[in-house]
Amino acid sequence: IDELLADGVAGKRVFVRADLNVPLDGTTITDDGRIRAVVPTVKALAEAGARVVVASHLGRPKGAPDPAFSLAPAAARLGELLGTDVAFATDTVGESATSTVASLTDGQVAVIENLRFNAGETAKEDAERAAFAERLAALADVYVGDGFGAVHRKHASVFDLPARLPHYAGYLITTEVGVLKKLTEDVERPYAVVLGGSKVSDKLAVIDQLLGKADRILVGGGMVFTFLAAKGHEVGASLLQQDQLPAVREYIERAEKNGVELVLPVDVVTSAEFPDLKTKAPSDPRTVAADAIPADQMGLDIGPETRKLYASRIADAATVFWNGPMGVFEHPDYAEGTRAVAQALVDSPAFSVVGGGDSAAAVRILGFDENAFGHISTGGGASLEYLEGKTLPGLAALED
Ligand code: 3PG
Numbered sequence: 001i002d003e004l005l006a007d008g009v010a011g012k013r014v015f016v017r018a019d020l021n022v023p024l025d026g027t028t029i030t031d032d033g034r035i036r037a038v039v040p041t042v043k044a045l046a047e048a049g050a051r052v053v054v055a056s057h058l059g060r061p062k063g064a065p066d067p068a069f070s071l072a073p074a075a076a077r078l079g080e081l082l083g084t085d086v087a088f089a090t091d092t093v094g095e096s097a098t099s100t101v102a103s104l105t106d107g108q109v110a111v112i113e114n115l116r117f118n119a120g121e122t123a124k125e126d127a128e129r130a131a132f133a134e135r136l137a138a139l140a141d142v143y144v145g146d147g148f149g150a151v152h153r154k155h156a157s158v159f160d161l162p163a164r165l166p167h168y169a170g171y172l173i174t175t176e177v178g179v180l181k182k183l184t185e186d187v188e189r190p191y192a193v194v195l196g197g198s199k200v201s202d203k204l205a206v207i208d209q210l211l212g213k214a215d216r217i218l219v220g221g222g223m224v225f226t227f228l229a230a231k232g233h234e235v236g237a238s239l240l241q242q243d244q245l246p247a248v249r250e251y252i253e254r255a256e257k258n259g260v261e262l263v264l265p266v267d268v269v270t271s272a273e274f275p276d277l278k279t280k281a282p283s284d285p286r287t288v289a290a291d292a293i294p295a296d297q298m299g300l301d302i303g304p305e306t307r308k309l310y311a312s313r314i315a316d317a318a319t320v321f322w323n324g325p326m327g328v329f330e331h332p333d334y335a336e337g338t339r340a341v342a343q344a345l346v347d348s349p350a351f352s353v354v355g356g357g358d359s360a361a362a363v364r365i366l367g368f369d370e371n372a373f374g375h376i377s378t379g380g381g382a383s384l385e386y387l388e389g390k391t392l393p394g395l396a397a398l399e400d
Pocket of ligand 1: 019021150153357380
């Protein structure tokens with residue numbers, strides 16, 4: 001983007017593909033991290049006199065307009081953060097988008113409606129995506145990719161559109177890729193990885209890669225019960241992916257063979273029922289040994305001994321990558337594991353990278369200062385797929 005700015009963008013229509021896919025409670029944004037992350041790029045372009053057209057997806061609407069997934073709240077928040085009026089187009093490539101973009105003056109910013117309101121955005125058929133990309137291309141002179149959270153999607157605005165316009169990487173993508181590249185190519189050791197989240201099936205490919213890269217892997221979240229079951233422990237009513245047991249057993253063996261320290265909980269916080277996340281009404285948490293979870297109990301967080309253990313394995317690492325909460329952090333009874341890991345990252349002199357929508361949101365929702373971490377990624381799936389070593393369509397399209 002510096003190259004683009006140096007060449008001059010005054011008067012040019014610049015399409016910024018952002019990732020404004022923020023969590024919403026009705027129309028209230030509960031975590032605006034992804035919007036703040038794109039501000040430097042939008043601001044730099046606007047200050048240089050570009051006519052900035054910001055576009056994004058939000059949620060997973062079914063290829064047609066759906067008010068529940070409108071980008072209007074995100075557009076309003078972007079305006080607040082920029083300290084300027086941001087125009088909003090109520091469609092993506094129709095009359096509203098065309099006239100909104102046409103009426104922009106130099107330095108003004110517009111947001112167009114959710115790209116996924118058009119089926120062409122996510123179409124599997126190349127021709128269908130291309131047709132939508134052509135219509136988007138008509139809105140702009142230049143493309144800036146800055147939606148890091150979506151670069152793993154082969155979608156029209158991510159993959160097909162940059163091929164149709166002069167294209168550049170924004171500040172966010174440049175920073176994100178710089179950090180993740182360091183983790184994959186030039187990591188300082190000991191390299192500790194903390195993995196959480198609910199399903200182990202979402203993490204298989206990244207675990208596979210990390211078994212050859214990390215020095216230690218600390219596991220928490222719902223996925224840990226498949227690890228505990230693979231070791232032959234009773235997991236009671238906890239989340240268990242039975243079909244993943246063979247893969248997890250193989251990982252446990254491989255970790256041993258490769259000298260990767262695989263750290264599992266020694267105790268867990270359980271409850272007989274899943275807590276009410278809306279009312280956050282007090283539940284009935286218990287702490288039990290991780291190898292003997294009672295049949296009627298489900299594990300919902302790592303326990304106090306495990307928190308200490310994980311903090312000690314983080315404390316002397318030189319690099320830490322963390323993806324996925326340790327428990328149901330949205331409820332105060334089960335937030336301590338996630339809080340302890342975040343605190344350990346803050347206290348450790350290690351270069352810490354928080355990857356993943358959920359862990360990034362957890363850090364903010366639990367009230368941590370973002371600047372206390374080395375880097376908080378805006379990409380959930382995107383940062384994991386980068387670490388898996390996959391070619392990401394949105395990066396490939398910018399690099400060509
Ligand atoms: C994300 O939240 O990981 C990105 O915004 C991508 O969203 P998606 O998983 O719906 O494609």
